[in-house]
Structures are given as structure tokens and as C-alpha cells.
Amino acid sequence: MKLGDNFSRREFIKLFGLTLGGLALSRNSLDRVFAESGLLRNPQLVQPEFPLNKTLGRICSGDPGAHFPIKSEPYWDAPEVGTAWRDDVFEWKKEVIAKQLDPIRINQRWVETEAGYIYGEYVQKSRHIPQEPLLELPESPTGEPGMWVEIVT
Template sequence: MSINISRREFLKLSATTLVGLMLPRNLLSRLDADPATRRNPQLLGRVLKDQAPLYTVPSEGSAILNELVKDQIHRITDVTTGKDDTSGNRVWYQLDGAGYTHSRHIQPVRMEVNTPALTIPEKGCLGEITLPYVDAYSSLGTKRKWLYRFYYASTFWVTGVKSDENGVAWYELLDDRNYTKFYIPAISMRLVPDDELTALYPHIPYQDKQLVIDLAKQTLTALIGERVITTMRISSGIRQGEGGFATPKGAFRTVRKRPCRHMVALPSEFGTGFDLPGVPWVSYFTVDGVALHGTYWHNDFGIPHSHGCINLHPQNAKWIYLWTTPTVPPDEYYFADDQGTRVIIQ
């Protein structure tokens, strides 16, 4: 049986238990967290689906110890590869020193508590969720409604900071799909500083940069001229043929960007829809919204999964967002021009 972090311990960070906590310092003392651990939070894993199997060894042919529950938080105590796994993603995690599960079932996360900002810039700023999850509400009043659960590494445009009747700080976030507001406890989000949003390799002419996406290999390679800068795994459209959820092939440019987006799609003849607030680091390369972006709802890169977009680990999506053109000013949550980086999909 695996030993997961207790629900009580985690809920000390949730909105329902923030009543009466005036400062983040009080919250940290209640967690009995060591200061060194707070500076370098332990790598944890959030379970992505119900009934994810936990095996005795990193093999689907081994005995099942337990079935995991969505949004449980466990300690990742080892990372290895499956001996009989021949898929595009062979990574397995040991949880709590007890058993193993395939990485597709786990989002690596940390539990980082933040000091709330006293003010927010007039035009707003970017924020990133730093807890495994936090619940978002429609308002701060007693009649507030639960709206969504936001997950680690998702990003949102912050428009204000407010205190509730107990003096607890909450951030007001823009729902950029419906143009309404979300409210979350401020300790759950870090505000991304401007210097973290500066362009990478800005001296390189935009014509010299290029992204090459290989759908068969499920890889993305960034090049300057013919020099390879980096290669990373992706998840493209789940249908490999044209139509449906296929990622389009051809030559494109990243002419539109935004650091966050509430993405929604209705169910269709091709499959189920989705409702994903806070998709991070979005770089569009088609006029109808196909994009490179970060992904918090699966961790199975190297395997097709998407509805046509290029799914990336959030840190890789951030790198692409900063490396490609156009460069988005830190105080803008949407930007476009015609000098985007070339994207070749084959």
C-alpha cells in the first residue's frame, strides 16, 4: 500500500481552510515545514486519473499494489524506465518508496507557498499556480460558487488582489474565454517577474529561427540556421491522418501568442470536448487556433494525445514561447505580428 501525503496536510493550503489565516507565515508554521524544504520543495506527483494502477515494479506485467485516485498527492521517490515498455514514453515513477506507476498517470508538481502581492499593475500581470491544485470561485462573498480546480503550472492573467472578511488575500483573475473573473487564494500563485519574460536569443533575426516537428517521432527540434539548439518530446493530434484531431502538416509561423488561455472545445463526431482554464505559454501557428502550448492534464509526451495542437511540458512550452517571435511584452496577455518564427510540420 502506498503512503500518500495526507488530505488534511494538503487541505491546509486550500481555500476552505484559509479562514482566519492573516499571513502566509502563519500558514507555513501550521504546515511545520522546514525552511530548507520551503526553499527547495520536494518533487511530488499529482494523480491525473482515477484507477491508475500502482505496480510492484515498473512493468504492466507485474502485480498491482493499489489503484490511485485522481488528485491524490504522492512523493516521487525514484524515476526509471520500464524494462518491457516500448512506447514513446518509457518513464515510470516510484511513489512513496512503495510502488511504481507509469508517468502518463502523474503530473510532477511542487508545493510552493507564496507571499501575496500588495498591489497589481494597472494592466495586470501574469501569474502561475505553484500548488498541486487550488479551487477557483466566482466571488469572495458567502454566496460564492465553485467554478474550477486549477492545477500546478497553469497560468492566468491577474487583474487585482483583494482581502476577504477574514483578511485573507485573494487574487482576481481574468477568465479570458468568458471575460468574467476567477478568485483564488493568493498564496497559491506566484507573479511572474518581467525579467523572466524576456526573449531568448533576441539578437538572432527571426528569419534564422525555425521549429521542425516530426509527427512520426513525436519530437520538436529548434534550429538557428542548420544548427540544432534543442530537441524535445511532444504530443501531437491523436489522429495521425488528415481531418479530425490530426495536427496539420506544412509550413507555418508563430504570428500570435498569449501567456495563458482558457481553451474550450465542444464534443464532436471525432470525440469528447474539453474545458481547460489556464493553458500556459500559447504560441499559435494557424489562423484557426492550432498552437504549441504547455500541458498540465497529461504527462505522456512522445505519444499523440491532442485535438491537433502540439502539447508540451510546461517548461518546454515556456522556452518555445520565449525563444520564438514575436516577443510578447510582459504587460500584454495577447500579441501578434507578421514576423513569427517558421514552423515546419512533417
């Protein structure tokens, strides 16, 4: 097919079939592709449990599917011991300064986790503080039960 030709419905179906067939035969299975894109994710099925009153770290950098190295020691040339993905949450043990200064990077801060060390620029500090559900609605200034709320999923 040349660039100047019209793209017919039949050619589109052929191309779509070839693409789908190639995807099915590749190492990336369809369920993995859909899982990484988040199209088949049901947030009601997976409810992670986080420790209470502990400092947590969340990987907040990159696009969906981005991954970052977990190092054995807090410097860039240390061997990798694992991978952290975007939106991963882990227990934040402490902040440390790099053992070997990197002149390219302004930030020399690393976060120690159970798995190893993650460069601090990728991590957002947070806490897990669950809200207590209301058993009944409070009264408004007019005396009627009700209130304005924000729904967060």
C-alpha cells in the same frame, strides 16, 4: 410502460422511488455516491499538507473517480500493490525506465513513489510552493493602495 406512452408525473415518481430504493439497498451507499461525485465536498474542511521543496506527482488523467494501478515494479505485468485515484498527490522519488519493455506503449517511463510505481503517462510533475500572504496592499502607480489579483481556490 411502452415506448410510445406518455410519461406521467405519477410514473416518474414511481420510477424515481424505485431508483432511490435500489440505490439505498445496493452496496454503494448514498454518501459514497455523493462523495465520489463531489457534490457534498467542502474544500474548507480538508486542507492537505504537502512537503515543502520536494518534487510531487499528481494523477492528472481520467475522469473524476478514475483510478490507476500502483505496481510493485516498473512494468505492466508486475503485481499491483495499491490504487491511485485521480487528483491524488504523492512524493515523487525518481523516474525510472520500465524493466520489461512494452511494445504497445511509446512511453516506457515510470514514477517511483513510497507506495510503488505508477506509469508516468498518468502523472504530472509539480512542486508545493506556498505563497506568502501580503500584510498590506502595495501602492498603485497613482499612489493609491490597491492592486489587481487573481483568486485561486
